[in-house]
Amino acid sequence: MEVDERPVVGVIMGSDSDLPVMRQAVETLVQFGVPHEVTIASAHRSPDRTHLYAASAIERGLKVIICGAGWAAHLAGVVAASTILPVIGVPLSSSPLSGLDALLATVQMPSGVPVSTMAMNGARNAAILAIQILALSDNGLAEKLRALKTSLAEGIDEKNSGLGMLLGKA
Numbered sequence: 561m562e563v564d565e566r567p568v569v570g571v572i573m574g575s576d577s578d579l580p581v582m583r584q585a586v587e588t589l590v591q592f593g594v595p596h597e598v599t600i601a602s603a604h605r606s607p608d609r610t611h612l613y614a615a616s617a618i619e620r621g622l623k624v625i626i627c628g629a630g631w632a633a634h635l636a637g638v639v640a641a642s643t644i645l646p647v648i649g650v651p652l653s654s655s656p657l658s659g660l661d662a663l664l665a666t667v668q669m670p671s672g673v674p675v676s677t678m679a680m681n682g683a684r685n686a687a688i689l690a691i692q693i694l695a696l697s698d699n700g701l702a703e704k705l706r707a708l709k710t711s712l713a714e715g716i717d718e719k720n721s722g723l724g725m726l727l728g729k730a
């Protein structure tokens with residue numbers, strides 16, 4: 561059986577300086593075995609490239625787009641303006657305002673053009689949300705997400721086991 565390795569998730573960031581955070585999205589997609597592509601495109605510095613990327617995303621096979629940007633972060637909104645694919649925005653804390661500017665620019669979209677906005681630097685959650693969207697029609701991914709939930713709960717069980725020690729009641 562041939563495996564389709566065409567990217568289904570696009571990860572865009574405004575600059576290579578965003579990579580230390582956005583790498584977490586890429587690593588999560590790798591962990592779940594989701595074919596993806598990674599691109600640098602800036603809403604302000606390369607508007608044509610950004611528009612072309614978004615406008616051609618569906619015909620290239622993408623299903624979800626993740627956008628990470630800092631400062632006046634219009635990347636996710638501009639991408640959402642040019643595609644009907646779901647767009648997930650990751651505001652990055654790279655500016656002197658510690659990302660508050662990016663958060664507001666990403667989350668405060670006008671009616672009709674939604675961007676699903678993650679927490680500041682929430683690149684891993686962006687990938688998990690993208691996988692959840694894909695899992696609506698992919699049982700293999702749904703199974704992996706259930707395993708993630710189980711491991712999260714086990715992590716809390718472990719923390720409870722260690723609580724007595726932390727409280728000095730060994």
Ligand code: RP5
Pocket residue numbers: 573574575576577578602628629630631652654
């Ligand atoms: C934004 O400007 C990028 O997303 C980045 O967070 C910020 C600064 O970019 P550089 O000056 O580091 O290239 O477009």
